[in-house]
Amino acid sequence: MAPPAQPCAKLRLKPNVHCLVGGAAGRVEGDMIRTSTGKMKDVMIRGMAAGGQVRAFAAYTRGVAEKARASHDLSPVVCAALGRLLTAGALMGWMLKGRGDILTLKVEGDGPVGALTVTADALGRVKGYANHPQAMLPASPAGKLDVGGIVGAGTLSVICDLGLKEPYVGQTALVNGEIAEDLAYYYAASEQTPSCVALGVLMNKNNTVRHAGGFILQLMPEAGEDVVALLEKNVNALPPVTHLLCEGLDVKGILERALEGLDLQITEEGPVRFACSCSRRRVEKALLGISRSDLEELAAEGKPLEVCCHFCGKKYMVDAGELLVPMAGL
Ligand SMILES: [Zn+2]
Numbered sequence: 001m002a003p004p005a006q007p008c009a010k011l012r013l014k015p016n017v018h019c020l021v022g023g024a025a026g027r028v029e030g031d032m033i034r035t036s037t038g039k040m041k042d043v044m045i046r047g048m049a050a051g052g053q054v055r056a057f058a059a060y061t062r063g064v065a066e067k068a069r070a071s072h073d074l075s076p077v078v079c080a081a082l083g084r085l086l087t088a089g090a091l092m093g094w095m096l097k098g099r100g101d102i103l104t105l106k107v108e109g110d111g112p113v114g115a116l117t118v119t120a121d122a123l124g125r126v127k128g129y130a131n132h133p134q135a136m137l138p139a140s141p142a143g144k145l146d147v148g149g150i151v152g153a154g155t156l157s158v159i160c161d162l163g164l165k166e167p168y169v170g171q172t173a174l175v176n177g178e179i180a181e182d183l184a185y186y187y188a189a190s191e192q193t194p195s196c197v198a199l200g201v202l203m204n205k206n207n208t209v210r211h212a213g214g215f216i217l218q219l220m221p222e223a224g225e226d227v228v229a230l231l232e233k234n235v236n237a238l239p240p241v242t243h244l245l246c247e248g249l250d251v252k253g254i255l256e257r258a259l260e261g262l263d264l265q266i267t268e269e270g271p272v273r274f275a276c277s278c279s280r281r282r283v284e285k286a287l288l289g290i291s292r293s294d295l296e297e298l299a300a301e302g303k304p305l306e307v308c309c310h311f312c313g314k315k316y317m318v319d320a321g322e323l324l325v326p327m328a329g330l
Helices: 064-071 078-095 147-151 180-190 227-236 241-246 252-259 280-287 292-301 319-326
Strands: 041-051 056-058 102-107 116-120 124-129 156-160 166-172 195-203 209-219 267-268 305-308 315-318
Touching: 041 078, 041 252, 056 064, 056 078, 056 252, 064 078, 064 124, 064 209, 064 315, 078 116, 078 124, 078 180, 078 195, 078 209, 116 305, 156 180, 156 305, 166 180, 180 195, 180 209, 195 227, 195 241, 209 241, 209 252, 227 252, 241 252, 280 305, 292 319, 315 319
Parallel strands: none
Antiparallel strands: 041 056, 041 267, 056 209, 102 116, 102 156, 116 124, 156 166, 195 209, 305 315
């Protein structure tokens, strides 16, 4: 499963698509994309270009990444890694058709962070966690957070639970652990869809999230050579997403830059937020899997059980004795 040198079969892109160069561009104001104070809010948009030959998705996810950082006390480099994966997960979840469909992305590398797990639904709700939230590596000489280093070599798994008997599982090798290229390679190798994936998280000096976002562009099978050539030219000349956000571009502005000359049509806008479905009821239900004798032992000790939700870090204190009450009736 060794990744090829060129992650995308049809699109000849620079290897690190999310690290590109560029100048300023006009700011495009969306009605819903900015709050009244002018600050960008978390949002996802989707559209088409070149008469349907290109599908485009973009997200602004500062709030999502900051919620993940605060919930899990993430180190800056883990926040960058998980923030990128959360952004991709939110966009890929939004691509699912059914309201109950669930998408899970798992990045399992041999780097210090261990595994990253993100789950998203089709309604813009996304959550995720890192196995080692406080893992750290020195920044690169250019001051960049070493996401590839913290992730290491390993695999990317995409699990789509569409409510069928078995979920769909696709797995590819990580190209460089930087998440964006790994996903572009997954799309090319596993789904035969040439794609351009750009993801970025920029931290403030106080280690909170300043900007986070990204986009996914996909070539449809009928895409003509001229469209492919123009898309390549645009994307190869594009600065990193975080630079574009710092320039003041919003998600629409970023897609317009990436798809310049390709007649972008935005078709939908949707919310995106970090949301977890855990509850005391779910936790208690899960604990009912513990044997009665173990619960009795715990109840006898009189100490409450502390159960922490992996995804959002919320802590639940459960009294083992209370769990035995409904069991008594069984
Ligand atoms: Zn939770």
